[in-house]
């Protein structure tokens with residue numbers, strides 16, 4: 001391993017502060033890019049499919065119908081599968097008030 005890589009690589013726990021800032025947000029206002037068609041839109045504007053009493057929900061792209069996100073809430077845990085999103089972007093709460 002090169003010296004350069006050793007200096008840049010930290011344990012994932014070093015991202016705790018960023019994760020903390022990230023996961024307090026209202027994800028419905030977050031923008032994301034569909035992996036299937038490239039459309040960019042707010043998560044709250046996409047189509048949600050869920051059956052009453054089902055532990056899971058599927059969020060689909062309004063442009064192409066591709067699966068963006070699967071949310072499962074069962075067994076005391078939430079599982080979030082983001083396989084259909086290239087990226088997800090949220091406003092930084094620290095600058096949201098000033099803009």
Ligand SMILES: [Zn+2]
Nearest residue numbers: 034037061064
């Ligand atoms: Zn799409």
